[in-house]
Amino acid sequence: MLDIRFVRENADAVKTAMKNRNADVDIDAVIALDDRRRAIVAEVDELKAERNRISKSIGLMIKEGKDPEEIKAEVRAMGDRISALDEEQREVESKLREGLLYIPNLPSATTPVGLTENDNPVIRSWGEKVELGFEPKAHWDLGAELGLFDLERGAKLSGSGFPLFTGKGAKLERALIQFMLDLHTEEHGYIEVAPPFMCNAQTMTGTGQLPKFAEDMYAIPLDGLYPIPTAEVPVTNMYANEIVDKELPICHTAYTPCFRREAGSAGKDTRGLLRVHQFDKVEMVKFTTPETSEEEHEKLTLDAEKVLQLLGLHYRVIELCTGDLGFSAAKCYDIELWAPAQDKWLEVSSCSNFHDYQARRANIRYRNEDGKPAFVHTINGSGVALPRLVIAIMENYQNEDGSIDLPEVLWPYMGGLQKLA
Structure with a gap:
């Protein structure tokens, strides 16, 4: 605010x-x-x-x-x-x-001015597009053939957009979550939290989901609760209406399922796992001083990139221009993975610096050098989101016989399994 x-x-x-x-x-x-x-x-x-x-x-x-x-x-x-x-x-x-x-955040002074996503500059990229040597299969065909997920039964249970992972596919989801949590806690210094998967309206308002995006949220009116669209919501609001008495920055990571109606995206990328209403995500959240927020934002983005580097996946980082910037963000980097069968980039992380916008809405403060209460700066980013990460692994590591090699870093998390076949 x-x-x-x-x-x-x-x-x-x-x-x-x-x-x-x-x-x-x-x-x-x-x-x-x-x-x-x-x-x-x-x-x-x-x-x-x-x-x-x-x-x-x-x-x-x-x-x-x-x-x-x-x-x-x-x-x-x-x-x-x-x-x-x-x-x-x-x-x-x-x-x-x-x-x-209803007033969105002011863009940072360093955010490029532009109208649409076509004006987003590419900041950097890592790796190269994989040369498979054969016509790649789409992840939905690979997943069906290998029994990794069953989208038809998922739709029977809850409707379209609610995937059902099965067998080694379910294990891969769990392995990726554990791998990312271990990386962020053991190497990047984040403190893990396991927050509630539902929040009240005040909490949803604190991070900017309400009232602007009410139609994109699932709701349980009888209880006044909302299934969370991202762990950003409960983790950021952990310190709502408080003067934080800990040294900044505070860095948290959390796994949660995420629930999004995405009412404004009907009909877009509906096949396979490209756009779903329930998905898993590991989130990173930071609380910083105004003086260090830009530096911590850059570090958080690098932490998300490290996940993809260890998985050996080709990605690029783009900076969102003013016209494509999220409602609450002052500055944002999107990280996109290359999916060869889709022949396009897939966003797997948005790393945003909100300055004091969320802190004002949620009343999160700290004591500055003068000992006076001041609003913190909040930063978050996916570290990273599934299932598009699963799509990239399946399509980039597929073999001509329909099997899928697993990145070596995941072998211990898959019980020594090196290939999906």
Whole structure:
């Protein structure tokens, strides 16, 4: 959430930022609500001061034998006006907060300005496209032939977009999760947490999922809970409404399933495992000071890349331009894997620096060098997401006979198994 004072004092800059983001937000309407709030506060303060002044004269009038009823009526009228203004203030402040919640974050000064994903620059790449020497099979054919997943039965259980992994496919999912958690905790210094898989509306609001993206979330209205779309939500909100008393940065990693309706993506990449409503993911989350957040963002991105390097997968890192930037992010790198049978890049991680945007929404603070409470900066990234990682492994490591070699780093996690056949 942006600070309303900052929005007022930098209205033109905020409007330019929203234009660069292609965000349809009425900044003037938000400022007008704050104008009304300020006017109400000023009028209430003036009325209370005048009421106190007049009230003091009532006792004096009684002592002098004068009738105070006219003044009492005036005091009562002031009280009624104050009550009405208090009610209006509550309504205006509610609308003001809602308006602020719908304003996306300001892009970082280093985020490239652009309109669409076509304007996203490639920052770096690692590895080379694999030369298979034969026509590669798509992962959905490989998975069906090897019994790694059963999409038809998954759809029977829950509908399309809910994959059912079976046999060695289920073991591969579990192996990848364990491998990534071990890497991040043992080599990268993250503290593992196992958060709830459901969160309340306040928690979803803290990281920016609500209210803007309500239609993309699954919900359990009876209990007021939401199955989480990412571990970012519960892990970031661990410190909501707190002044963190630990040394920064704090680095957490977590495995969770993720649930996304993705209502706005209907009909896109529906075949196989490309776009699903439930998937597994290992997440990385950092809480930093403003001074170190850029450096920690770069480190977190490298931590995600290390996963792919150890798996021997060709990838590239792109920086999102302003027009393609996520709602809450100030700066973001996407990591994309090459899938030969798809003949395209598949996103497996978004590594975002949110500056203090999420911290303001969730009220997460620390004490700065002066000992004063200040908002932390939050950073997160997938480290990394499945099942597109599974797609890349299947399609890049496939053999002409339909078997799939496994990256050597996974052999211990697969009980010594080196090949899916």
